[in-house]
Amino acid sequence: MKKSLKDGLLFKLLEKVDVDLAEEAREGMCRYCGAKLHRGDFPRKPRGWPGWNKRYRFDCSRCRKRKTPPSVRFLGRRVYAGIVVVLVSAMMHGLAPDRVKRLRQELGIDAHTLRRWRRWWLEKFVQSGFWKGARAQFMPGLDKDTMPLSLVEAFGARRREGMVKLLKFLSPITVPGKGVGAM
Ligand SMILES: [Zn+2]
Numbered sequence: 001m002k003k004s005l006k007d008g009l010l011f012k013l014l015e016k017v018d019v020d021l022a023e024e025a026r027e028g029m030c031r032y033c034g035a036k037l038h039r040g041d042f043p044r045k046p047r048g049w050p051g052w053n054k055r056y057r058f059d060c061s062r063c064r065k066r067k068t069p070p071s072v073r074f075l076g077r078r079v080y081a082g083i084v085v086v087l088v089s090a091m092m093h094g095l096a097p098d099r100v101k102r103l104r105q106e107l108g109i110d111a112h113t114l115r116r117w118r119r120w121w122l123e124k125f126v127q128s129g130f131w132k133g134a135r136a137q138f139m140p141g142l143d144k145d146t147m148p149l150s151l152v153e154a155f156g157a158r159r160r161e162g163m164v165k166l167l168k169f170l171s172p173i174t175v176p177g178k179g180v181g182a183m
Pocket of ligand 1: 030031032033034035060061062063065066
């Protein structure tokens, strides 16, 4: 799984998906007043995955309300790229403590952050409205005690295409106000 974190083509694919998601959001106009949207991107440099430097966002040209499209790169307000949060959390299942430590150190993630991610997947995510609405599409059902490893396996996300699909699946929860609780 770890090699996905250095996959340049995956990096480009995720960027392209975010551009498409942003274009779709822009075509929707302002949901409050129906006016056109202007680009209002803001700087974000996710840790663990260098190269990205902004999150797409739009501002209404009339009422100034913001519209943030879903993203396959940024998982809510977390400082790490979404793919890092998914992969590292998945890899922790079944990994011996010394190997977890090595992985963590290699990626520069502190122990506290990793514990928070784990709790988020195993407690908040599996109890979220998003997951409760989505879980029926998996047959057989996924093991919630091994999240997000069970998602990685269901989507075949050890491979590039599967990872793109998994991050697209998760993208609705990346919109501010639609998340499943702070991490
Ligand atoms: Zn508006």
